[in-house]
Structure formats: structure tokens, C-alpha cells
Amino acid sequence: MRITSRITIVLLALGFAAPLFRPVHAGDTVRIASVAPVDPDAPRARARAGELIVQFRADTDERDVARLTREAGAARVRRSAFGNRYLVSMDAGFTPADAMERLAGAPEVEFAEANGRMHAFFHPNDPFYSRDQWNFVMLNAERMWDIQKGDSSVVVAILDTGIAYEDFGPFRKAPDWGGTVFVQGTDIVNGDSHANDDNFHGTHVASTVAEATDNTEGAAGLAFQCALMPVKVLDADGEGSFFEVAEGIDFAARNANVKVINMSLGGDGPSTAVRQAVDRAVAAGITVVAAAGNDGKGTVSFPANLPNVIAVGAVDGRKQRAFYSNFGPEISVVAPGGDIRRDDTGPAGVPDGRPDGILQQTFDPASAARGNYADFHYFYVAGTSQATPHVSAVAALLYRQGIHDPVAIKAAMEQTAEDLGAPGRDDTFGHGLIRPAEALKGLGLNLK
Known part of the structure; x- marks a missing residue:
């Protein structure tokens, strides 16, 4: 047995x-409704990789904003509807890291940071x-x-x-x-x-x-x-x-x-x-x-x-x-x-x-x-x-x-x-x- x-x-x-x-x-x-996860190779995702958010001090005028962002290598600048915050899109010849370091050192700037991605939860x-x-x-x-x-x-x-x-x-x-x-x-x-x-x-x-x-x-x-x-x-x-x-x-x-x-x-x-x-x-x-x-x-x-x-x-x-x-x-x-x-x-x-x-x-x-x-x-x-x-x-x-x-x-x-x-x-x-x-x-x- x-x-x-x-x-x-x-x-x-x-x-x-x-x-x-x-x-x-x-x-x-x-x-x-479901939300597809973000594709890092999508056009908008690639564009965000070359963007900065720059917060200028309240008393900074637009001429100084234009000068500072141009010197940092900005191709386009978009102002926020809610204060002196700007979305800065970098020219192809400039790196966001260098621009962020340059802008952060300017007395007119409160902070500069990369425009990170956000997405809806799956x-x-x-x-x-x-x-x-x-x-x-x-x-x-x-x-x-x-x-x-x-x-x-x-x-x-x-x-x-x-x-x-x-x-x-x-x-x-x-x-x-x-x-x-x-x-x-x-x-x-x-x-x-x-x-x-x-x-x-x-x-x-x-x-x-x-x-x-x-x-x-x-x-x-x-x-x-x-x-x-x-x-x-x-x-x-x-x-x-x-x-x-x-x-x-x-x-x-x-x-x-x-x-x-x-x-x-x-x-x-x-x-x-x-x-x-x-x-x-x-x-x-x-x-x-x-x-x-x-x-x-x-x-x-x-x-x-x-x-x-x-x-x-x-x-x-x-x-x-x-x-x-x-x-x-x-x-x-x-x-x-x-x-x-x-x-x-x-x-x-x-x-x-x-x-x-x-x-x-x-x-x-x-x-x-x-x-x-x-x-x-x-x-x-x-x-x-x-x-x-x-x-x-x-x-x-x-x-x-x-x-x-x-x-x-x-x-x-x-x-x-x-x-x-x-x-x-x-x-x-x-x-x-x-x-x-x-x-x-x-x-x-x-x-x-």
C-alpha cells in the first residue's frame, strides 16, 4: 500500500x-472613462521636457522678464493668468538645466523649475x-x-x-x-x-x-x-x-x-x-x-x-x-x-x-x-x-x-x-x- x-x-x-x-x-x-497612461514619446511629453516654470517677483516688469528669459535661451514665453508666473519654452540650442541655473540666480526670480509631467490616475x-x-x-x-x-x-x-x-x-x-x-x-x-x-x-x-x-x-x-x-x-x-x-x-x-x-x-x-x-x-x-x-x-x-x-x-x-x-x-x-x-x-x-x-x-x-x-x-x-x-x-x-x-x-x-x-x-x-x-x-x- x-x-x-x-x-x-x-x-x-x-x-x-x-x-x-x-x-x-x-x-x-x-x-x-479610462485614461491611458502617458507616453513619454508623445509630442506634448517631449515639449514639456524643454519647458521651465519661472516665478518672477511681483515688482518685476515685463521688459525685465523678456530680457532675462531671452538671455536664458527662451524661444517662447507664456504668462500665467494668475500672477507673475511664466511658462518658458527653451530654444533648441539651450538646455533647461543651464537656463534654470541662470534664471534662479537672478534677483528678479523667486524660483525656476522644470515643468514636470502630471497625468490622470489609471x-x-x-x-x-x-x-x-x-x-x-x-x-x-x-x-x-x-x-x-x-x-x-x-x-x-x-x-x-x-x-x-x-x-x-x-x-x-x-x-x-x-x-x-x-x-x-x-x-x-x-x-x-x-x-x-x-x-x-x-x-x-x-x-x-x-x-x-x-x-x-x-x-x-x-x-x-x-x-x-x-x-x-x-x-x-x-x-x-x-x-x-x-x-x-x-x-x-x-x-x-x-x-x-x-x-x-x-x-x-x-x-x-x-x-x-x-x-x-x-x-x-x-x-x-x-x-x-x-x-x-x-x-x-x-x-x-x-x-x-x-x-x-x-x-x-x-x-x-x-x-x-x-x-x-x-x-x-x-x-x-x-x-x-x-x-x-x-x-x-x-x-x-x-x-x-x-x-x-x-x-x-x-x-x-x-x-x-x-x-x-x-x-x-x-x-x-x-x-x-x-x-x-x-x-x-x-x-x-x-x-x-x-x-x-x-x-x-x-x-x-x-x-x-x-x-x-x-x-x-x-x-x-x-x-x-x-x-x-x-x-x-x-x-x-
Whole structure:
């Protein structure tokens, strides 16, 4: 008889009347105008690169303004309608830096500065984003997207029940993937190359990372321009073994473009096979992120409790520890996991009649149990499984932004987290709630 240690998926399956998930249908969509990010090569952007703002003192007359700006190399001067402030466009033969230094030294000038760019924050037009994705609002996702949206050269491997990523046999591709890129994955459970989801969980988790965004459909994903790799290590019941998980980690680590491994799963452990596979992945430059577990106890699940894994706990809409979230000294950070029993995330904190779960696309597991893998809806789901892909998405964006060391990626999130609970790191919240925009800030704008 073969004895296999089982590793059970960490779903929110607790003994109370509230369901695990709730569907929502796209009936009352809200259209929102989106603003494209600034193209640095656009004509207006190039023009601003040669402009200065010069504030002259109130008693400076226009003849002195004309003389000083002409001597500094101005080609055109435009006066503000609100005082002695001027927009100075430089002649091609003069550099803004030299002109700024010359003007700043003149007694008639209060200050001179480069005419920096401003742009509208990216606000996706996905109808459920503004209404239902309170978790993205909590993380200030729009500011994060102004810094980085990801790139398909950065792959997040989703080790889970598979993903509804293709039309194959009885399986169907989820409708809101849009242009999301999928790289070749594997089905460790069934021993083939088609890592199709037959549970619902993996599709929901993957959608938090990279559901199509700003496509006027459904919900948004945090790192929506990154690519996904489906790696099926859990069966239709959400169960797998240490061997299958270790195989999945090693498979993902073979692909040089995989930079993050998301494991919204866990068990009691330990397992040398899984630990060594994690060690190999981290040594290859891959950030490994795992869920803390949903037992509501002070023991972090394996493999999240490994020292080189980012262990993720969950908070609800009030930024309080979700009642199910495990805690302990291994917790690194927390992210929104939700609580479908609560309704705290309506406008201004007023209940809006919608549960505080994490809303993403997936198929109905009840239909899947009958062999129908095409009954797609948007479901509210809660758990540390749902918190974990928020962190994996940010890890992918940090990699794209230029931080390639898994230790440095972990540190960037920990050092910029919002401190919750007791001052400093604590076993309930770890270093605190991730703040993606703060972690990315100072690392440059969205790379092309």
C-alpha cells in the first residue's frame, strides 16, 4: 500500500451557515472613462521636457522678464493668468538645466523649475472594479498601476487546482481573460500538459493576479499585464500530496521567466521534498508566496512557515485579522482576504448589501461537480487563499520594476507595509498590510 502525506487546500470551509462563496451577475454595469497612461514619446511629453516654470517677483516688469528669459535661451514665453508666473519654452540650442541655473540666480526670480509631467490616475473601466473590489481600493491599486502594471515577460506560476485557461475537451476558458498571456503549464495530478481547473479555486486565485483589466468587462486583476502559468497540483476536491506540490514547484522553476510562485494551499508538514523544491526555486531567483491557513489558530501552515517563503495572513474590510486567518511568528505580511459574513466596505463604510468577499471570475463548483466547467460567474470568496495572490501580484510588479532578489522583494513589502495591531512587527499581522504603491515608489515609472 502506498502511503502519501496529503496536503489540503486552504479554503474557507468552516462550520457556519454562511456559504463559502456568493455569485454576482453583470446586470447593472457602470461605464467609467479610462485614461491611458502617458507616453513619454508623445509630442506634448517631449515639449514639456524643454519647458521651465519661472516665478518672477511681483515688482518685476515685463521688459525685465523678456530680457532675462531671452538671455536664458527662451524661444517662447507664456504668462500665467494668475500672477507673475511664466511658462518658458527653451530654444533648441539651450538646455533647461543651464537656463534654470541662470534664471534662479537672478534677483528678479523667486524660483525656476522644470515643468514636470502630471497625468490622470489609471482607473480601469471594468464594471465590478469600482463597485465590488474594495480590496483593490484598500491597497490603493490605482496609484500602484500608475507606477507599474506588469509585463508578460514576468510569469506568475499558480500552483493550485488548475486554471480555466483554454477550451479543451469538457473545459472552457473563463470569459474575462481578454489578452492575459498564459505560458505552458502542466497537470501533475493527471500526468498531462493540460492544467485545467476542475474545482473553481485556482481560477479565482489566478484572476486576482491577472484577470483582464480595463476591458469593460467583469473585474480587474492586480498585475494584469503579467503572464500566468497554470500548474495543477490539487485535484477536483482541492487535495494533493507533498510529492505533487514538489513536482509542481520544480516544473515552474524550470521556466526562466517564472519569477513568482503562488501557493494558496497548505498542510501540516513538514516535507523535505517540498522544502528542497522551495529552496531550489528561491535559489533560482523565484519569490515563493504561500497562504498562512484558515484554521484561525496560532500555527502557520506548511509551506508558508518556511523561512524563505512569504507567509500571507488575511484581513477583512476593517483591516482587522480575519477570524479564520492563522497567525504566528512566521507571518510576513497580510493582505485582503475578506469575510463574506460581513458588510463593511460600502461607500463611507456604510453597508451596501454585498458581502465582503474577494470578487473574481470562476465557474460554479456545484455545476463542475456535475461535469459542467462552463458555468462562469463572478464569485465572492474569502480566505488566506484569496489574500495570497495579492502579495504574489505585487511581487511580480516589484520584479518587473527591477528588484530581482526574492529576499529584497520580501523586504520591500515588509518595510513599506502599513503597521497594524501592536507597534512594529507582531504575530497577528506580521509587518502589516501590504502597500504596493509604497513598495514600488522611487523605483521609476512603468517600464516599456
